Amino acid sequence: MTFQALSLFFQKLESTSSRLTLIDILSDLFKASDASEIDKIVYLTQGRIAPFFEAVEIGMAEKQVAGALAASLNIKREEVLKLYGKLGDMGAVAEQLNSKLNPSASLRARTQNSKLVVGEVFAVLKQIADTKGEGTVEKRQTLLSNLLKKLNSLSSKYLVRIPLGNLRLGIGDPTILDGLAKAALNAAGAKLDRVIARKPLEGAYNRTSDLGLIAKTLWEKGLDAVSSLKVIVGKPIRSERCERLPSAEKAIEKMGTVDAQPKYDGFRVQIHKDGTKISMFSRNLENMTQMFPELIEGTLKQVKARSAILDTEALAYNTESEEFLPFQETTKRRRKYNIEELAKSLPLKAFVFDLLYKDGESLIDKPLVERLEILDRTIKEDGVLTKARTRTVSDPKTLNIILQDYISKGLEGIVVKKLESSYEAGARNFNWVKLKRHANGELNDTIDCVILGYVFGKGKRTAFGAGALLVGVYDDKRDEFVTVSKIGTGLSDEEWKEIHKRADKIKVDHKPARVNSLITPSVWIKPEIVIEVLADEITRSPIHTAGSIVTKSGDKEPGYALRFPRLVSFRTSDKKPEDATTVSELISMYRQQNKK
Ligand code: ATP
Numbered sequence: 001m002t003f004q005a006l007s008l009f010f011q012k013l014e015s016t017s018s019r020l021t022l023i024d025i026l027s028d029l030f031k032a033s034d035a036s037e038i039d040k041i042v043y044l045t046q047g048r049i050a051p052f053f054e055a056v057e058i059g060m061a062e063k064q065v066a067g068a069l070a071a072s073l074n075i076k077r078e079e080v081l082k083l084y085g086k087l088g089d090m091g092a093v094a095e096q097l098n099s100k101l102n103p104s105a106s107l108r109a110r111t112q113n114s115k116l117v118v119g120e121v122f123a124v125l126k127q128i129a130d131t132k133g134e135g136t137v138e139k140r141q142t143l144l145s146n147l148l149k150k151l152n153s154l155s156s157k158y159l160v161r162i163p164l165g166n167l168r169l170g171i172g173d174p175t176i177l178d179g180l181a182k183a184a185l186n187a188a189g190a191k192l193d194r195v196i197a198r199k200p201l202e203g204a205y206n207r208t209s210d211l212g213l214i215a216k217t218l219w220e221k222g223l224d225a226v227s228s229l230k231v232i233v234g235k236p237i238r239s240e241r242c243e244r245l246p247s248a249e250k251a252i253e254k255m256g257t258v259d260a261q262p263k264y265d266g267f268r269v270q271i272h273k274d275g276t277k278i279s280m281f282s283r284n285l286e287n288m289t290q291m292f293p294e295l296i297e298g299t300l301k302q303v304k305a306r307s308a309i310l311d312t313e314a315l316a317y318n319t320e321s322e323e324f325l326p327f328q329e330t331t332k333r334r335r336k337y338n339i340e341e342l343a344k345s346l347p348l349k350a351f352v353f354d355l356l357y358k359d360g361e362s363l364i365d366k367p368l369v370e371r372l373e374i375l376d377r378t379i380k381e382d383g384v385l386t387k388a389r390t391r392t393v394s395d396p397k398t399l400n401i402i403l404q405d406y407i408s409k410g411l412e413g414i415v416v417k418k419l420e421s422s423y424e425a426g427a428r429n430f431n432w433v434k435l436k437r438h439a440n441g442e443l444n445d446t447i448d449c450v451i452l453g454y455v456f457g458k459g460k461r462t463a464f465g466a467g468a469l470l471v472g473v474y475d476d477k478r479d480e481f482v483t484v485s486k487i488g489t490g491l492s493d494e495e496w497k498e499i500h501k502r503a504d505k506i507k508v509d510h511k512p513a514r515v516n517s518l519i520t521p522s523v524w525i526k527p528e529i530v531i532e533v534l535a536d537e538i539t540r541s542p543i544h545t546a547g548s549i550v551t552k553s554g555d556k557e558p559g560y561a562l563r564f565p566r567l568v569s570f571r572t573s574d575k576k577p578e579d580a581t582t583v584s585e586l587i588s589m590y591r592q593q594n595k596k
Helices: 003-014 019-031 038-045 062-073 077-087 090-101 103-112 118-130 136-149 153-161 173-183 194-208 211-221 223-227 248-255 293-302 327-333 339-345 368-378 396-408 460-464 493-506 583-595
Strands: 241-244 258-263 267-274 277-281 307-316 348-358 385-387 391-393 413-418 428-436 447-456 467-475 480-487 523-525 530-534 537-541 559-563 566-570
Touching: 003 019, 003 038, 003 118, 003 153, 019 038, 019 173, 038 118, 038 173, 038 211, 062 077, 062 090, 062 136, 062 153, 077 090, 090 153, 118 136, 136 153, 173 194, 173 211, 194 211, 194 223, 211 223, 241 583, 248 258, 248 396, 248 413, 248 428, 258 368, 258 396, 258 428, 267 293, 267 327, 267 348, 277 293, 293 339, 293 348, 293 385, 307 327, 327 339, 348 368, 391 396, 396 413, 447 480, 447 493, 467 583, 493 523, 537 583, 559 583
Parallel strands: 241 428, 348 385, 480 559
Antiparallel strands: 258 391, 258 413, 267 277, 267 307, 307 348, 413 428, 447 467, 447 523, 447 530, 467 480, 530 566, 537 559
């Protein structure tokens, strides 16, 4: 496929906010791709040249991209930057300048670039990413500007956005999976049923997190080969997560005999060991390998296996008092700079609570008890890596004592896990349940919401931009963001300033793709900022779209909403919008609350 043809698909994708239309366009795009390029096309559609978990960054600053664009058009960089100041999108700048300044060149390019295929553009982008050392800025700029010279205005619009890390199509992984399922052909070239194809694709995604690999396998070898894609060291497994239950009694009643583990309050790190090569991933698939040198060292010293995948929670601790530090301190380690310094002042320990792979064999289908036994033999006792405490419990009284004991030691609570359960990658179900501090009935857990827009306020605080935030949760079945509340009270002037600082960078002039809302705020912003919200109660409301459905008879069932919501913290450092609370979690919290 030519890059120009791909750009035409991008244009169509950009101009729709309907999810079903997105899937249709993606399916057409994928059907038009062949096996040698489908993986590249999948990555490019998300503005990447590798899966999210690979730390490949093209990373060019605005000034550099402006320089490349100026060079390709024979104009001054200042001219490009001036228009950029006005339009705020380098893609729009490239498109405008290209067609205005250089119609003949762009005409020439139009015929030339009909031959410039996706693979060639991809290779140059990779070359840009791989350029390191002295003269990097100039070399990258030259590579990009040479490419731009061969592209027409529409293609240049999308190309310049990629090194800036902002392709602006906003297509999430589940929508790509739907597009692939819709386009899927079997090995013999016959069309597959979209619903049937979706499940094995999703299973493979949960095991490997690599959409490009899945697409390539599907195109080259068919759906059965996708179903047999195994866990691969170096590719993160999508984390299993916890459901909620209100009490120890309910947990035993529902789950039977469980393994009770402390709920450590740090951040999740999945550690992969492949010989001497170590890689680490966050729960939202970010590559964190460079951030935690002490965990690399600990893994090399303590893991008695050639290859392994460990599921852990990392916490910072005080070396003198040996005490663990609160989450706010631990989370300071999620930085890309001053790594050595931070590793000294806030050293981490990782509590290993699961073993998912060992010496060439995936363990995810084995029951938890067996995985824990193997884990016990695999980690040399206590160092930077420490095995999580595990206790087999089958009566609620003992479970309550354990819960209270951990809480009195300052922990968040416990995680109880079904002994016989396999590791269900990417799932949140009753195999794992978290029991927390105030597990006595009230709505005790916070809700992670995504900011979708804000409404201008009135009165003297308007100076800070105060008003109300329109927030939503994630509907993982439909891959869209649905509204649950407007949050107005409880935000300090400082918090409003902070919100505006972040929001103004990502505001858009129309409802973004994948947002489903009956309310139109004064300003829409892209669904990127995750905040933790505490509310008194979950109620039903016709003005919110979370969980609202239209019944077969055409009646509309109201959505779910938060009563008296207030902001607790920003979760942007560790949560992607798709990691926000989901509609099904919200509904299950609503049901639990109403049982009391
Ligand atoms: P919360 O905000 O309550 O931590 P969350 O949405 O961040 O919830 P959940 O899946 O609901 O994530 O809670 C599980 C998280 O708890 C895991 O992602 C992990 O980071 C952490 N955790 C701490 N200790 C354990 C443990 N022993 N087993 C599993 N997860 C643990």
